[in-house]
Amino acid sequence: MGDDRASVRSEPEPKPKPVLVAHTPPLAASYNDRIRPLLDAIDRLRNVMVMEEGIHLPIIVVIGDQSSGKSSVLESLAGINLPRGQGICTRVPLIIRLQDIPQADRPELYLDFNGKVVPTDEDKIAKAINDATDEIASHGKGVSGPPLILVIKKYGIPDLIMIDLPGITRVPVNGQPEDIYEQISKIIMECIRREESIILNVLSATVDFSTCESIRMSQMVDKTGRRTLAVVTKADKAPEGLLEKVTADDVNVGLGYVCVRSRIGAETYEEARQEEAKLFDTHPLLCKIDKSIVGVPVLAQKLTQIQATFIAKYLPEIVMKINDKLDANLAELERMPNNLSSLEDAMMAFMEIMGSGKESLRKVFLRGELDEYLDEKDMHCTARLVEMLNQYYNELRNCTENHLTTNFLLEEIGVLEEAKGIGLPDVLPHNAFSFFLQQKMKAISSKLPSLVVRIWDYIEGVVIQALMQHSENYPQLQSSMRRAASSLIKKMRMKMMNRMMKIVEMEKLTDYTCNPEYLLERNKLMNEQDRFLRYCKSSSSIHLEGFGDVDLTHLRNHDRQLIQQAFHLKMRMIPYWKIALRRFVDMVALHLRFSMQNLVNKEMEREIRRELSGPGIKRMMEEKPEMVEKREKLNRNIKLLRESAEVVAQFMNRIATDGDYNR
């Protein structure tokens, strides 16, 4: 095998015999050469955490009951000492990447975990793994999820990617948590459940296979054993009946068995291989086992072949998933706002945000278009504002329009009493009407501030929501916009309040209308005057159109002239107040719409620019750190996915030209 390898690779210097090829069938070096690019691609995919995105990569998952000899098997394959010890050997998933490097004079080893690479060497590896395990598993004895990657580059080892999982233990030992079994089972089941996983089930020859927890687990996910290979350890310790056990296959191991004898005590790996070969050659019981299923080199070769088969099988699916993932990453990057590297970019982005923010506000404030916020009733502004105005109008009507049928005319008589002056008794004093009107206008002005506050608080909420939505990636800009919007709304609220109070003053000053409704209604009401005065003398009640049955008893002792003037005052005030009240609420509505138009078309952008003029637009356009991170991550993923896709594609081309990789 060593000679084969030298001729295939045209090695200048012959190397010492690789550890695994001393006595047994040679490891398929050509597999290593051809598989490596793909394994590299798979490593890269692992770096992009494609597994988290649902792309599962073929991997050999090594499972076994506690102390079944897993670490010893892995050591034999890698030719490296791995940490051993009762109960805590393997507390985190350990991904072992074996790489055959013919040019390597010395093995190169490093650990890859928590985003860092820690070089190590053969002597320190046990301690380095233990330290890294402690770091990942937070110094406890529990079992944790994130993997530790151990890369071993060495001459003469098989090219494999394996994951070593914690030994299955039912009883917590050495301070392990009570639920250690559940924790370990969960991790194991997650890994072996995947169809792409090759299960390497490590069984100790000393036990009845059917009682092994690892067999029970692998049977749960791989009933026919189609992707399970068993390695039987400690053949030297329990040679009796081993041949029968592996030939009977009571536990459905579809990919077969390989019996091994691992390194014992201080043996070197080479000595261990020699001892193993001797054992299976000379032991009276073990020598009967077919040579094609004994020894670590056979195990290495089988694993490499099975791995190649699985990779070839799942390759098209992986390619498809990589492409899907690449498309998704590209689409997400496309959706992200541009990175603003210059003032021009910043200015452009600002203009875009303002443009889209204004357009959204135009839609909701001015045009009543709801397409952007179909399900957000709070953003259906035209409807909400009309509701507020209608509510205000109804409140004002309720508190100022007197259509009571009891105490009829008493309010008007009170006004006339206070407005009387030197003048003819049959002439209605004009100041009485003004006084009456001013009293009513007072009600309007007292309710105005709460309306104005309600309206502008609402508008402020809408403006801020629309602006925030269009600038969500720029937190600095957002706080400036929020400040600008609040200060602008405050100004507009004041402006509206002043304007409306002026209108109240105007209304108080002049009782005027050109609306013909006034005279029409006034005349209709006044037509009832003679009948009313007659009834006042003789009846206790009268039916009046628009009022109903009106009680008259309280008017009996009042002066007829005064009653007539009060009637006159009431029947003029009723139609006039209707008009004045509507006119006022209409003015509020017109002013509101005018203000919103100004706000959207002019004031808002001006105010935001003013707010931004201090720190400068460029600084305000700085993105959220999460955004920067996200963009970087997407770009990184895209780069790695592209590279991986390329490597996989090259590999596929080679399959197409070279033929079957599973030979």
Ligand SMILES: Nc1nc2c(ncn2[C@@H]2O[C@H](COP(=O)(O)OP(=O)(O)OP(=O)(O)O)[C@@H](O)[C@H]2O)c(=O)[nH]1
């Ligand atoms: N005689 C003999 N002893 C073995 C063999 N394989 C493993 N052992 C011994 O069995 C014990 C357990 O082996 P490990 O390789 O540590 O077992 P493990 O399954 O990795 O252990 P955990 O990680 O604790 O689950 C060690 O003392 C090994 O030396 C073998 O083939 N023959």
